[in-house]
Each structure stands twice: as structure tokens, then as C-alpha cells.
Amino acid sequence: MERIMDHLAHERSKAQFSVEEMKIIWAGSLHAFQVSDRIARLVASDPGFRKDNRAVLSRKELFKSALRKAAYVWKRINELALSEEEASWLRFYVDELAYAYIHWGMFVPAIKGSATEEQQQKWLPLANNMQIIGTYAQTELGHGSNVRGLETTATFDQETDEFIIHSPTLTSSKWWPGGLGKVATHAVVYARLITDGQDYGVHGFLVQIRSLDDHFPLPGVTVGDIGMKFGSGAFNSIDNGFLRFNHVRIPRNQMLMKVSRVTRQGKYVESNVPKQLLYGAMVYVRQIIVADASIALSRAVCIATRYSAVRRQFGPPHEDENGKGVETQVIDYKTQQSRLFPLLASAYAFRFVGEWLKWLYTDLIQKLEANDFSTLPEAHACTAGLKSLTTSAAADGIKECWKLCGGHGYLSSSGLPELYAAFVPACTYEGDNIVLLLQVSRFLMKTISQLQTGKKPIGTTAYMAHVEHLIQCRCTVQKAEDWLNPSVILEAFEARAIRLSVACAENLTKFATPLQGFSELSPDLVEAAVAHCQLIVVSKFIEKLQQNIEGNGVKQQLETLCNIYCLNLIHKHLGDFLSTGSISPKQASLASDQLRSRYSKLRSNVIALVDAFNYTDHFLGSVLGRYDGNVYPKLYEEAWKDPLNDSIVPDGYHEYIQPLLKQQLQNARL
Ligand SMILES: CCCCCCCC/C=C\CCCCCCCCCCC/C=C/C(=O)SCCNC(=O)CCNC(=O)[C@H](O)C(C)(C)COP(=O)(O)OP(=O)(O)OC[C@H]1O[C@@H](n2cnc3c(N)ncnc32)[C@H](O)[C@@H]1OP(=O)(O)O
Numbered sequence: 141m142e143r144i145m146d147h148l149a150h151e152r153s154k155a156q157f158s159v160e161e162m163k164i165i166w167a168g169s170l171h172a173f174q175v176s177d178r179i180a181r182l183v184a185s186d187p188g189f190r191k192d193n194r195a196v197l198s199r200k201e202l203f204k205s206a207l208r209k210a211a212y213v214w215k216r217i218n219e220l221a222l223s224e225e226e227a228s229w230l231r232f233y234v235d236e237l238a239y240a241y242i243h244w245g246m247f248v249p250a251i252k253g254s255a256t257e258e259q260q261q262k263w264l265p266l267a268n269n270m271q272i273i274g275t276y277a278q279t280e281l282g283h284g285s286n287v288r289g290l291e292t293t294a295t296f297d298q299e300t301d302e303f304i305i306h307s308p309t310l311t312s313s314k315w316w317p318g319g320l321g322k323v324a325t326h327a328v329v330y331a332r333l334i335t336d337g338q339d340y341g342v343h344g345f346l347v348q349i350r351s352l353d354d355h356f357p358l359p360g361v362t363v364g365d366i367g368m369k370f371g372s373g374a375f376n377s378i379d380n381g382f383l384r385f386n387h388v389r390i391p392r393n394q395m396l397m398k399v400s401r402v403t404r405q406g407k408y409v410e411s412n413v414p415k416q417l418l419y420g421a422m423v424y425v426r427q428i429i430v431a432d433a434s435i436a437l438s439r440a441v442c443i444a445t446r447y448s449a450v451r452r453q454f455g456p457p458h459e460d461e462n463g464k465g466v467e468t469q470v471i472d473y474k475t476q477q478s479r480l481f482p483l484l485a486s487a488y489a490f491r492f493v494g495e496w497l498k499w500l501y502t503d504l505i506q507k508l509e510a511n512d513f514s515t516l517p518e519a520h521a522c523t524a525g526l527k528s529l530t531t532s533a534a535a536d537g538i539k540e541c542w543k544l545c546g547g548h549g550y551l552s553s554s555g556l557p558e559l560y561a562a563f564v565p566a567c568t569y570e571g572d573n574i575v576l577l578l579q580v581s582r583f584l585m586k587t588i589s590q591l592q593t594g595k596k597p598i599g600t601t602a603y604m605a606h607v608e609h610l611i612q613c614r615c616t617v618q619k620a621e622d623w624l625n626p627s628v629i630l631e632a633f634e635a636r637a638i639r640l641s642v643a644c645a646e647n648l649t650k651f652a653t654p655l656q657g658f659s660e661l662s663p664d665l666v667e668a669a670v671a672h673c674q675l676i677v678v679s680k681f682i683e684k685l686q687q688n689i690e691g692n693g694v695k696q697q698l699e700t701l702c703n704i705y706c707l708n709l710i711h712k713h714l715g716d717f718l719s720t721g722s723i724s725p726k727q728a729s730l731a732s733d734q735l736r737s738r739y740s741k742l743r744s745n746v747i748a749l750v751d752a753f754n755y756t757d758h759f760l761g762s763v764l765g766r767y768d769g770n771v772y773p774k775l776y777e778e779a780w781k782d783p784l785n786d787s788i789v790p791d792g793y794h795e796y797i798q799p800l801l802k803q804q805l806q807n808a809r810l
Pocket residue numbers: 166167176232241242245246276278279284285286287288318416417419420422423428429431432435516517520568569570571572575576579582586
């Protein structure tokens with residue numbers, strides 16, 4: 141036991157940089173680090189936030205436990221008079237999916253984004269004080285991705301000045317909204333607005349669904365939970381629900397009227413803001429999900445890295461720091477490094493691109509407030525594309541981390557199965573990842589077509605202004621070290637991205653209609669979108685390194701991580717880089733050489749690099765990822781806690797095992 145604890149300490153002593161300074165870089169600022177660190181410790185030390193028994197709870201127990209915690213979170217927020225920032229950190233570190241995620245993450249933002257000032261003044265105080273609990277009811281049984289295909293209707297009745305909300309078909313039942321099944325009192329419901337006999341498409345409406353007195357559904361409302369979801373724990377603590385309306389009436393002023401409104405006379409009036417603002421809550425949440433992807437991936441990487449340093453298998457006998465003969469740490473196998481280190485680099489890359497995306501979103505909101513809508517298309521493309529890219533990579537990465545931990549990774553106590561089960565739906569919710577990439581490709585094709593009109597591409601598409609150069613340029617790498625030059629890397633990624641996009645644009649012209657072309661070429665369009673999004677991540681990582689980065693050795697570690705992130709992408713997408721002529725086969729081979737050398741350079745720092753995430757053992761929730769590396773005794777201890785071990789002889793022995801054994805014995809005697 142002692143040896144293992146010493147072992148991680150020895151790993152930490154090998155670090156070539158200041159972990160404390162890296163913690164600040166990871167958190168985003170000294171202030172963010174201090175607040176998050178304080179709240180993380182507060183949560184970890186409070187028995188009310190225990191979560192180590194989640195995997196063995198039944199659905200009902202799990203749900204009730206999540207309700208208890210959500211109420212306790214609210215109590216602590218008020219008792220400690222936490223600021224909004226501190227309250228968000230508290231919810232984050234409690235790490236229990238509950239209705240509050242949807243209430244704060246979607247219901248409140250939908251009101252802020254789509255309601256008029258007057259409506260906000262009425263509803264936001266109620267929501268902010270949790271006098272009402274809200275959900276975001278968009279998806280239906282029959283349609284999720286195709287929002288325009290939603291079937292729920294909101295028909296204006298001029299006589300009573302009300303909307304009648306109705307579910308005309310089974311497929312129009314709302315299906316999936318979180319917190320809807322058993323908790324929410326109100327919902328932002330997306331429905332087709334019909335007035336004067338005309339259908340004006342999907343709009344948002346604020347609808348009360350349960351009584352604030354006895355919590356029963358209001359007349360005309362049928363509501364319930366959609367059932368168990370994948371994995372133990374994970375999303376089963378939350379009540380994703382179904383909802384049907386039978387001619388439910390709401391006052392006219394509960395239509396969210398920032399984008400358009402219906403007058404007392406039933407006239408439909410559009411305002412001067414783009415109708416896409418109706419989807420504003422999705423843009424908001426998608427940028428949060430990118431930050432969440434870096435968190436989820438970094439958790440898994442932290443667990444797999446620490447465990448890989450503790451675990452020993454095979455190998456020529458080595459001497460450890462105390463001169464004892466020991467087997468090889470699995471982290472020293474090159475295959476383990478080539479699977480794990482790119483994931484560590486991705487966690488950092490996603491953290492930085494998430495930080496940038498948060499800035500882009502804040503900038504968008506400021507512009508929208510000044511009636512400047514010019515950056516909305518780019519913000520939509522970036523949030524959609526990066527949400528897709530980072531969640532797909534993080535979900536795959538978490539699964540890889542579990543395999544990197546061998547058999548023990550499959551145990552609930554490793555924390556990895558639940559982390560995977562809780563995170564993998566991020567590839568679907570807030571927009572299916574393929575559908576979102578198709579949105580990006582649509583944006584790219586539009587940008588390319590506008591190049592011919594002389595319109596200058598801006599922001600993340602600014603590189604497209606150099607299309608002529610990027611289409612014919614040749615990569616200058618001649619030796620492996622050349623791959624350490626950020627401008628060489630950037631140009632290779634830009635060339636690959638634009639060449640894939642231009643090829644799609646050219647191929648699209650060969651079809652009878654754009655629609656047909658888009659459909660036939662959609663796999664290619666998705667690849668072009670991925671290339672563009674990877675370029676954004678790469679360029680934001682490189683930009684981060686150009687900032688003033690303090691701390692002994694910190695910048696050097698980030699440079700190594702950036703190199704690994706980029707070179708590994710080249711390695712994984714070699715087909716793209718070679719087929720577009722962005723690099724040559726010889727240069728690809730040099731990139732692989734450089735990648736291997738970066739792994740060796742990173743090796744002695746990896747434990748410190750995961751320590752820099754500053755995760756408490758409570759938050760990690762993993763025996764394999766414990767800070768002290770004391771894995772085996774704790775695994776044994778955890779095993780004893782399983783309810784099956786409550787009794788020596790299992791329940792069921794007398795009914796099913798003993799008679800069987802006796803029968804065999806009798807048969808043998810006959
Ligand atoms: C120390 C570390 C610190 C780290 C900090 C920690 C922070 C981390 C944090 C937190 C933890 C919290 C984690 C959060 C986790 C969340 C918990 C779980 C919540 C899950 C909740 C899930 C909710 C949902 O899923 S809600 C339902 C979502 N549904 C969808 O997304 C549907 C997807 N479909 C669509 O969006 C659309 O239908 C469509 C866009 C795909 C197609 O629609 P259509 O009308 O056909 O549109 P189209 O013709 O293609 O486009 C018309 C034009 O509009 C543009 N456009 C489309 N969408 C948008 C938009 N959203 N915004 C702006 N513009 C848009 C489109 O580009 C077209 O433009 P054009 O110019 O005409 O081409």
C-alpha cells in the first residue's frame with residue numbers, strides 16, 4: 141500500500157512545471173480558480189452531497205436522492221448567500237443531474253432570449269426564486285432534429301384572447317424534456333402558431349402544466365416519465381418526460397413575443413429581430429456543452445492517467461525509486477501513451493476553445509442588445525460545430541479511458557461507466573452531432589459562394605480569404621522539428637479544410653438542384669465541417685500560446701500538448717491531408733516521428749498535468765483515479781460495500797441453490 145502511495149508522489153516530483161500556475165490556466169483566471177477551488181472543497185466535505193452509492197440505488201431511490209440534493213443545494217445557496225457564480229460552481233461540483241439543469245440551463249435562458257422585457261419582468265423573478273420550476277419542451281415523439289416539423293399547435297382564439305395548446309397526434313406528444321416527467325410546474329412549449337386560419341410555424345409559449353398547490357397536472361394536461369435510460373445512475377436521476385395537451389388554454393401574453401407577436405385582433409406581427417433568435421437557448425447551451433465536454437474528458441483522463449501510473453504489468457524487472465524490483469508501469473508502454481496522451485491534449489484543447497467560445501457568445505449577446513445581428517450566423521455555426529466535435533471526441537475518449545484501465549475500468553467504482561453513460565447523450569441532445577455538422581457545412585458553402593461576390597469572410601472563416609494561396613501552397617516541412625512550427629501546422633490545417641470545402645462546393649454544382657447535391661454529398665460535407673471545426677480548435681490553442689502565460693515551465697507543457705493535439709489529428713485524418721495534397725507521405729511520416737518524440741517529452745509531466753485539473757476525489761468519484769493512488773486496498777474495500785456482500789449466504793440460496801445442490805447430491809447417490 142505504502143509503495144503505491146509513494147509511487148504517485150514520485151511521479152509528481154518529476155514534473156517540470158508549476159502545477160499551481162497550471163491550475164490557474166486551466167480554471168481561466170486566478171479568481172475562477174479560487175472560487176471553484178473553495179466551492180469544490182465545500183461540496184466534498186459536506187456529507188449531504190455524498191454520491192458514492194449512486195450505482196446501487198433503484199430508479200425511484202435515485203430520483204428521490206436527486207430531488208433531496210437539489211433542494212439541499214438551493215438551501216445552501218441561500219444560507220451561504222452565494223453569488224450567481226458561486227451557485228453555478230456548487231451545482232457543478234454536486235454533479236447530480238436533476239431538473240435544476242434544465243430549469244437554469246434552458247428554461248430561464250429561453251425566457252431571457254425570447255420573451256419581451258415586460259414578460260421577463262413577470263416570469264424571471266418567479267423562476268429565479270424557484271417559485272416555479274420550468275422545463276424546455278421542444279422535442280416530440282415524432283420530431284427532434286427537424287424543429288420545423290413539430291406538430292403541437294397553438295391556435296389563437298380571438299374571442300377569449302387565448303391560445304389553445306393542443307397535441308393533435310400521438311407523434312406530437314412532447315418527449316424527452318428533462319424535469320418534465322415528475323417535477324416541472326411550467327414549460328416553454330414549442331408549437332405551431334395558428335391565427336386567422338394561417339400556420340406561422342414554430343414559436344415558444346409559456347405554459348403552466350401542474351398545479352402550484354397540489355402538483356397535479358392541470359386540466360387537459362397528460363404528463364409522465366418516459367422511462368429508464370442507458371446505464372446505472374447517470375441520466376436516470378432525471379425525469380425526462382412526455383406531455384400531451386388536450387385544448388389547454390393560455391392567455392395570449394404567454395406567447396414569447398420578442399421575435400414576433402400576435403395582436404388582440406389576431407394579427408401576426410414580426411419584429412425587426414431575426415427569427416432564429418427563437419433558437420437562442422440552443423446556442424447558449426451548446427457553448428456550455430463544449431465547456432462540459434472538456435470537463436467530462438478531463439475527468440476520464442485524470443482517472444486513466446493516475447491508474448496507468450499505479451498499474452504494473454509485465455516488462456523487464458525495473459528498480460523503483462527505493463531500489464526494489466518492480467514490473468513496468470503500464471503508462472510506460474508506448475501504445476498506452478499513444479492512446480492516452482492525445483486525450484490529455486484534447487482535454488486542454490477543448491478547455492481553451494470552450495473559453496474562447498464563451499467569449500464569442502458574450503460578444504454576440506452584447507451585439508444583439510445593440511441590434512447588431514451580424515455575428516449570429518457565425519456564432520450558430522461555431523456553437524453547433526464545436527458542440528458536435530468536442531462531444532463526439534469526449535464520448536469516444538471516455539470510452540477509451542475505460543479500456544485503458546483494463547478490467548477495473550469496467551467496475552462502477554472506477555467512475556468511468558457512469559461518466560460515459562451520463563455524457564454520451566451529449567452527442568444527441570441539443571442537436572444530433574451529424575445534423576449540427578450539416579449546419580456548419582451549409583454555412584461553409586454559403587461563405588465560399590460569397591467569396592465570388594467579393595464579400596470578405598470574417599472570424600473563423602477569415603482564412604478563406606486566402607483561398608488562392610491555400611489551394612496551391614505546398615507544406616514546407618523537411619525534417620521532424622519543422623512540425624513544431626505553429627505557422628506550418630496552421631497552414632496544413634487551413635489547406636486541408638479549404639480544399640475539402642472547395643471540392644464540395646465544386647461537386648455541388650454537378651447536381652440538378654442544391655438540395656439533391658446536399659443530400660448526395662452529405663458525408664463529404666460532414667468531413668469538410670469536421671476539418672473546419674478542428675482548424676478552429678487548433679488555431680485557438682495556438683492563439684492561447686501566444687498570450688502571456690506565466691509560471692515556471694507552464695508554457696512549454698502547453699506547447700507540447702498543442703503539438704500532440706495537432707500531430708495526432710494529422711495522424712488520425714491522414715487520408716484527408718494526403719488526398720488534398722496538404723502534406724506529402726514523407727511529411728506524414730515526419731509528423732509521426734515528431735509525435736512519438738512529444739510523447740516521450742510529456743511522459744514525466746502527465747500526473748502533474750492531470751493534477752492541474754484540481755479535481756477533488758469527491759468530484760472524480762473514482763477509486764482508480766484517487767489522488768493518493770491507493771487503488772488496491774480501496775477497490776477491495778469498495779467490493780465489500782456492495783449490497784450482495786451484506787450477507788454471507790445470498791438471498792435466494794434456500795430457494796434456488798440449496799435444492800439444486802441437494803438434488804444433484806441425491807442423483808449422485810442413486
Ligand atoms: C475549471 C473548469 C471550468 C469549466 C467551466 C465549467 C462549465 C461547465 C459546465 C457545466 C456543466 C453543465 C453541463 C450542461 C449539461 C447539460 C445537461 C443536460 C441538458 C440536456 C438538455 C437537452 C435539451 C435539448 O436537447 S433541447 C432540444 C434541442 N433540439 C435541437 O437541438 C434540435 C436540432 N435542430 C435544429 O436546431 C434545427 O431544426 C436545424 C437548425 C437543424 C434545422 O432547422 P431548419 O428550420 O430546417 O433550419 P435551416 O433551414 O437549416 O436553417 C434556417 C436558417 O437558420 C439558421 N439557424 C438554424 N439554427 C440556428 C440557431 N440555433 N441560431 C441561429 N441561426 C440558426 C441556419 O443556419 C439557417 O441560416 P441560413 O442563413 O438561412 O442558411
